[in-house]
Amino acid sequence: xxxxxxxxxxxxxxxxxxxxxxxxxxxxxxxxxxxxxxxxxxxxxxxxxxxxxxxxxxxxxxxxxxxxxxxxxxxxxxxxxxxxxxxxxxxxxxxxxxxxxxxxxxxxxxxxxxxxxxxxxxxxxxxxxxxxxxxxxxxxxxxxxxxxxxxxxxxxxxxxxxxxxxxxxxxxxxxxxxxxxxxxxxxxxxxxxxxxxxxxxxxxxxxxxxxxxxxxxxxxxxxxxxxxxxx
Amino acid sequence: xxxxxxxxxxxxxxxxxxxxxxxxxxxxxxxxxxxxxxxxxxxxxxxxxxxxxxxxxxxxxxxxxxxxxxxxxxxxxxxxxxxxxxxxxxxxxxxxxxxxxxxxxxxxxxxxxxxxxxxxxxxxxxxxxxxxxxxxxxxxxxxxxxxxxxxxxxxxxxxxxxxxxxxxxxxxxxxxxxxxxxxxxxxxxxxxxxxxxxxxxxxxxxxxxxxxxxxxxxxxxxxxxxxxxxxxxxxxxxxxxxxxxxxxxxxxxxxxxxxxxxxxxxxxxxxxxxxxxxxxxxxxxxxx
Numbered sequence: 237x238x239x240x241x242x243x244x245x246x247x248x249x250x251x252x253x254x255x256x257x258x259x260x261x262x263x264x265x266x267x268x269x270x271x272x273x274x275x276x277x278x279x280x281x282x283x284x285x286x287x288x289x290x291x292x293x294x295x296x297x298x299x300x301x302x303x304x305x306x307x308x309x310x311x312x313x314x315x316x317x318x319x320x321x322x323x324x325x326x327x328x329x330x331x332x333x334x335x336x337x338x339x340x341x342x343x344x345x346x347x348x349x350x351x352x353x354x355x356x357x358x359x360x361x362x363x364x365x366x367x368x369x370x371x372x373x374x375x376x377x378x379x380x381x382x383x384x385x386x387x388x389x390x391x392x393x394x395x396x397x398x399x400x401x402x403x404x405x406x407x408x409x410x411x412x413x414x415x416x417x418x419x420x421x422x423x424x425x426x427x428x429x430x431x432x433x434x435x436x437x438x439x440x441x442x443x444x445x446x447x448x449x450x451x452x453x454x455x456x457x458x459x460x461x462x463x464x465x466x467x
Numbered sequence: 468x469x470x471x472x473x474x475x476x477x478x479x480x481x482x483x484x485x486x487x488x489x490x491x492x493x494x495x496x497x498x499x500x501x502x503x504x505x506x507x508x509x510x511x512x513x514x515x516x517x518x519x520x521x522x523x524x525x526x527x528x529x530x531x532x533x534x535x536x537x538x539x540x541x542x543x544x545x546x547x548x549x550x551x552x553x554x555x556x557x558x559x560x561x562x563x564x565x566x567x568x569x570x571x572x573x574x575x576x577x578x579x580x581x582x583x584x585x586x587x588x589x590x591x592x593x594x595x596x597x598x599x600x601x602x603x604x605x606x607x608x609x610x611x612x613x614x615x616x617x618x619x620x621x622x623x624x625x626x627x628x629x630x631x632x633x634x635x636x637x638x639x640x641x642x643x644x645x646x647x648x649x650x651x652x653x654x655x656x657x658x659x660x661x662x663x664x665x666x667x668x669x670x671x672x673x674x675x676x677x678x679x680x681x682x683x684x685x686x687x688x689x690x691x692x693x694x695x696x697x698x699x700x701x702x703x704x705x706x707x708x709x710x711x712x713x714x715x716x717x718x719x720x721x722x723x724x725x726x727x728x729x730x731x732x733x734x735x736x737x738x739x740x741x742x743x744x745x746x747x748x749x750x751x752x753x754x755x
Contacts, residue, residue, distance in 0.1 A: 238567045238568075239537075239567060239568060241567055242564055242566070242567020242568050243567075245560075245563070245564055245567065246553060246556070246564050249553070249555065249556045249560050249564070250553045250555050250556060251555075252555075253555055254555075304553075305553070307518070307550055308550065308551075308552070308553055310516075310517065310518050311516065311518065311545050311547065311550075311551060312564075312565075312568040313517075313537060313540035313541045313543060313568055313569075314537060314540070314568075315517075315535040315536065315537045315540070316535055317535070318537055460535075461520050461535075463518065463519040463520065464513065464518035464519060465518075465519070
């Protein structure tokens, strides 16, 4: 239990600064948008997205975590499986925090927009593709799962680069890039979009969670005998 | 603590870093782990700390395999040459983190040593000099009170005074909290007096393992007239030979045997000199 506490402490301390900087920049942009809207709102419509930059930021975080922390934790005496579990736990907590901030920011933007009577400010969120509801908890749930997926997918990429070197990593990216191309060529995207549009939010969240679990199992088995230095 | 190393080999792509190494060491003791660059010291220490898997063989501590075994690993503190700390954390945060991972962590000692090495707990690791990072590693090693404490080149960037402080601390700690210290260093002359046992690796193989007492009988320098020296060392394995005018100096593995002869003198060989001779021997072999 102490090692779990210790791992979370190290993760939080290591990523605290970059997260503070990121959120400060994001909030500054939001404020700037309000400012611009005050003066030019009558001429233009604002479309604002909070979650997409957070997904991108979390993906960059996940893509570096292995090189940054695995050697350190192995030196502190953690086994590889303990490391994998602790990283997973950190990702869950970090995604919950991220999703909470996103949901709060959405509510705040809506509140301020209503207060100042900004009619031309639109917030874009992936939730609106599946549901018309903008409830706090639903936004938080979908963001938690999407942030977790971003973190875990980029961790998988980090694992591939770590285990198989630059050549292996880029080959993997190449293979992954083939998937959307194949989808277009064989027309798989249309049934997929139909299925997605018919699916309920709950179904989408569960299938994303399923994907996360599968990716995490792959990551766990790839790290079972990983050395402390990348290939 | 008993470390049992059996037929351990480590292959990096095409290069054999360790070749079928076997030995046993038992503590508490201060052990010098020596060898020239590329001898396989760091590879072995990484294996012992469970950082990399062995290609063949196994390392057992008190009978248990060390790789991916947290119960064993929490008794090992490995202070490597670099990468011991997270750069975004402060010294105070690093020491606080250690508290969670080392069950016998000595907070008081850590704070005392911070003052000894004049480190500011609020400083970030990223902003520390090389010497300061080394000092933080030394503090971690001693305050961990881990049954096996490994120092791999622990004092890079530290001045003579700080290095002497390290040696004094090592002796004090061994008296107060005896444990198995493994020290790998290139500053052999400075540290050789501390070693109770010496292990020397050469080209990935264990060249010798001797206690400090056995050392002087095991490796000897024979000096004198070239013909007399040649006669005296006839059946012995020669590490290094040097002829100047009619005089010869031969460093040999005496292995406890008495060396007799006329007009010869026997001298002890320091650890540092031996490593220089071994390095010369290796170069000669490569040239041939």
